Amino acid sequence: MPGRASGRIGQPRRWLLGVDHLVRIKFDQLAFYDDLRRRHGDVVRLRLGPYRSWLLFHPDQVEALLTQHWASFIRFRRLTEVVAQWNGDSLLLAEGEAWRERRRKVLAAFQTRRLPGYGAVAVAHAARLADRLTRQMGEAGTATLDTDAVMARLTLDIAAGTLFGADPPENGDEIEAALQVLSDTAFRESTAPIRLPDWLPLRAKRRKLWAMGVMDRLVVGLVARGLARPTTDGGDLLSMLIAQHRGDARAVRDDAMSLLIAGHETSGALLSWTFAALARAPAWRSRVLHEIDDGLGGRLPQAEDLAGLPLTRALIEEALRLHPPAYSLFLRQATQAVDLAGVAIRAGDLVQIAPYALHRDGRWFADPDTFDPARFLGKPTWPRYAYLPFGAGPRVCIGQNFALMEACLVLATLLQRVVPERLEQDPVPDPKFSLRPRGGLPMRWRSRRDSIGPKGGNRLSDRADEAR
Numbered sequence: 001m002p003g004r005a006s007g008r009i010g011q012p013r014r015w016l017l018g019v020d021h022l023v024r025i026k027f028d029q030l031a032f033y034d035d036l037r038r039r040h041g042d043v044v045r046l047r048l049g050p051y052r053s054w055l056l057f058h059p060d061q062v063e064a065l066l067t068q069h070w071a072s073f074i075r076f077r078r079l080t081e082v083v084a085q086w087n088g089d090s091l092l093l094a095e096g097e098a099w100r101e102r103r104r105k106v107l108a109a110f111q112t113r114r115l116p117g118y119g120a121v122a123v124a125h126a127a128r129l130a131d132r133l134t135r136q137m138g139e140a141g142t143a144t145l146d147t148d149a150v151m152a153r154l155t156l157d158i159a160a161g162t163l164f165g166a167d168p169p170e171n172g173d174e175i176e177a178a179l180q181v182l183s184d185t186a187f188r189e190s191t192a193p194i195r196l197p198d199w200l201p202l203r204a205k206r207r208k209l210w211a212m213g214v215m216d217r218l219v220v221g222l223v224a225r226g227l228a229r230p231t232t233d234g235g236d237l238l239s240m241l242i243a244q245h246r247g248d249a250r251a252v253r254d255d256a257m258s259l260l261i262a263g264h265e266t267s268g269a270l271l272s273w274t275f276a277a278l279a280r281a282p283a284w285r286s287r288v289l290h291e292i293d294d295g296l297g298g299r300l301p302q303a304e305d306l307a308g309l310p311l312t313r314a315l316i317e318e319a320l321r322l323h324p325p326a327y328s329l330f331l332r333q334a335t336q337a338v339d340l341a342g343v344a345i346r347a348g349d350l351v352q353i354a355p356y357a358l359h360r361d362g363r364w365f366a367d368p369d370t371f372d373p374a375r376f377l378g379k380p381t382w383p384r385y386a387y388l389p390f391g392a393g394p395r396v397c398i399g400q401n402f403a404l405m406e407a408c409l410v411l412a413t414l415l416q417r418v419v420p421e422r423l424e425q426d427p428v429p430d431p432k433f434s435l436r437p438r439g440g441l442p443m444r445w446r447s448r449r450d451s452i453g454p455k456g457g458n459r460l461s462d463r464a465d466e467a468r
């Protein structure tokens with residue numbers, strides 16, 4: 001493998017027990033990690049307050065951490081305790097035997113044979129969105145939309161349908177706002193030097209308690225509805241959780257909440273970044289429109305169609321490379337001393353893996369800052385653990401196949417009717433709970449009603465793209 005891990009340990013200078021590093025992690029994390037990788041190499045050791053901590057940028061150590069030695073680490077309690085306030089005792093946060101048991105139960109809901117049913121729900125919601133957007137565009141055939149807000153709402157509706165077998169929630173705006181507050185809270189409370197008690201009369205605390213209430217009422221209500229249903233399997237994830245947890249309402253609530261939170265914001269962000277990339281890349285946009293038009297002939301896609309849409313998938317994989325919604329994996333803490341491919345970790349040390357920085361390493365990805373989906377059309381040029389938008393090893397994302405299918409189907413459905421044409425401003429990645437465009441994603445969309453849609457037709461819009 002080119003560029004084996006050198007064994008050199010980079011130790012950037014620090015100030016006051018690493019307070020300067022903590023400040024950069026809080027306010028400028030993406031640039032800070034990228035900078036550390038470029039200046040200090042594959043293995044960087046930092047002091048963060050009382051903790052000795054490591055950033056690992058080489059696939060050898062990433063593999064050792066996430067596969068061989070994963071059981072020697074737990075997710076850093078300071079972070080999981082924050083998220084547990086609303087997630088409860090769920091798969092996302094569990095450790096050891098409790099995690100193994102939960103993983104087995106939740107996995108049942110993601111069996112391959114269940115995915116096409118979830119895919120159909122995603123397509124139905126995307127088609128409804130395409131109708132709405134086309135109507136909104138009216139005669140002009142164009143509209144400027146905050147695409148990040150639109151995609152967040154779409155993935156919320158899809159999550160409600162696939163997870164709970166429910167219609168889009170009536171208070172969708174309120175739920176979106178609550179999810180945003182929780183995402184901000186997770187970041188703020190886990191990076192603050194101390195966590196202040198909730199009874200303090202602070203705006204941030206009031207908002208957090210309000211958001212937790214909104215989400216709790218939503219999920220508890222939907223779980224109660226699921227428990228009262230006469231059918232045992234409604235084809236949704238909830239039915240499976242109820243069966244696996246044998247009707248234990250608390251366990252079902254906690255896993256359902258964590259799936260909703262883990263799956264919804266990340267999936268919305270992935271769609272936002274993919275459409276942002278397409279808006280800037282007319283040649284790729286034109287190629288993918290051809291692929292979708294030729295592959296589907298104007299009908300709505302199904303999960304089985306995806307094998308025939310390799311470029312659609314490659315666009316999504318490349319968007320995941322450049323803007324991985326999980327830009328950093330959960331911070332881990334060693335429970336015992338362990339050797340990670342030549343790096344001696346002590347019990348209590350913290351270890352961080354940052355896919356955002358790994359994915360931009362020029363040793364594996366030529367011209368790493370360029371959007372080039374062709375990378376994913378041939379054999380990978382990178383080692384397996386240099387690309388990990390969904391993590392790796394036993395704690396790899398449980399919703400990975402679901403998320404990839406959902407994104408491909410949404411793209412194939414929307415792009416038959418509407419295309420992202422122009423970004424109104426360059427999106428700036430905002431590393432909060434997941435990586436989203438800071439302040440939204442204003443983008444101009446154009447209707448394809450003159451070219452092709454589910455009814456077919458000529459390809460004026462594509463030619464317009466090619467002429468540009």
Ligand code: HEM
Pocket residue numbers: 091092093103258259260262263264266267270324325326328329330331388389390391392394395396397398399400402403
């Ligand atoms: C684009 C979408 C998604 C991305 C980028 C993503 C990313 C990730 C990553 C990187 C991890 C591993 C974290 C770590 O090891 O520190 C993870 C774990 C997890 N994800 Fe996802 N995810 C996505 C969608 C989903 C969906 C749709 C669901 C469920 C409906 C989901 C549920 C989970 C759960 C429950 C875990 C924890 C698994 C465990 O610890 O055993 N994710 N995700």
